[in-house]
Amino acid sequence: MRRFDTSDRRRNIGEFTLTLAPREVFSVSANVRYRADDFDSKVTASRPLAGTGYEETALTPGAQLGLLKDNRLRYSLDASYIPAERLSINAFAGWERGFSRQSSLEYDENRKQDRVRF
16 A cells, blocks of 8 residues: 555645734733645556466556545644743644545446445
């Protein structure tokens, strides 16, 4: 299948950070990051056994297997408050939403439309 750390991919990343410090003792920071990875390499059907004398007309499915797309959207907030010279209070929260699409083979490729979707 595919190793996520070594695969060829087209990657798009965008990040935005905003930090506000309305007072010397208080600051707030917000961050939004979007990452989209596209692993699709436009695979086509081929005859890997051509010229071997065995099943020469056999075709590959013509579909790429494994991870095809992976999109992530991350939000985070950070607040800091310093009420005294030797005391600091910090709060952090983060959320991430993701979507990925993968493809695999089945014993009977004609039954793919019968899959149960969750």
